[in-house]
Amino acid sequence: MKIALFGATGRVGKEILSLLLxxxxxxxxxxxxxxxxxxxPNLTFLQGDARVFADVEKTLAGADAVISALGTDQSTxxxxxxxxxxxxMEKQKIKRVVTIGTAGILTSQLNPTLLRYESSESKRKSQVAAKEHHKVYEMLKGSGLDWTIVCPTYLPTGAVTKAYIIERNQLPLGAVKSTTGDTALFAFNELLENKHIGYRVGIMSPN
Known part of the structure; x- marks a missing residue:
């Protein structure tokens, strides 16, 4: 499969890249x-900026699917x-995309009318990153794409445990962390298995 990957040098992105290769x-x-x-031999890298339309267009040329592990960088x-x-993707008729989001955009368990970052469940003082991911969620939901957003909570650099727990649209109860290894592995598996198209997926690693 031909994959366009964004965020390949980030903490989760480099783990995804390794799995794909x-x-x-x-x-x-x-x-x-x-x-x-x-x-x-299976990696082509283009130097550029994902905020530049032409650079993204070159990256997507001939792709079967897309993975984005881009972060917010406290900006837009x-x-x-x-x-x-x-x-x-819509122009080139590429349907499948898996992105890495944040647990802040999952539905609050305490108040299901709110997202976690909007509720008392969130302990973060800044909402900048969550608001950016929320916008991305709305953009994907309004598109015609087959999307899945992987939503880790506290994300320490860590190995694959293969014992992660997931839940659609909510964070699994008791979730404290999601290692970079487990987050990458689930994103990779979801790209291949297509089990959660159209869902945000909360993920937790064992404590």
Whole structure:
């Protein structure tokens, strides 16, 4: 499968890239700093910016599916990038996209009329990142794409446990953390299995 990957040098993105390469997928990754990636016969990397339409268009050329592990960077980089990704995917008739979001955009268990970041469940003082991810959720929901948003809670760098627990649209009860390894593995598996199209998926690693 030919995959367009965004955020390949980030903490989750590099784990996803490793899984894709081990699976012998063909990857085109758009990165700002190519020196952070190692050469691989199945990896093509383009230097550029996901906020630039032409760079995203080149990355998506010939792709079967898309994975975005882009972060918010405390700015509008995420929404700007995803707007281009959605537009070009629809133009090129690419249907499948898996993105990494945040547990803040999951439905609150205490108040189901709110998202977690809008409720007392959220302990974060800043809502900048959650609001950006919320906009992306609305954008994907309003698109014609087959999307899944993987929503980890506290995200420490950590290995794959394969014992993660998931729940559609809510964070599993008792969730404290989601390791980068487990988050990447679930995103990779979801791309292959297509079990949660049209859902936000909360994920937790064992404590």
């Amino acid at each position: 081990k699976n012998n997928d063909e990857i085109t990754a758009l990165v700002r700093t190519p020196e952070k990636l190692q050469n691989h 980089v995420l929404t700007e990038s995803v707007e281009h990704i959605i537009s070009i």
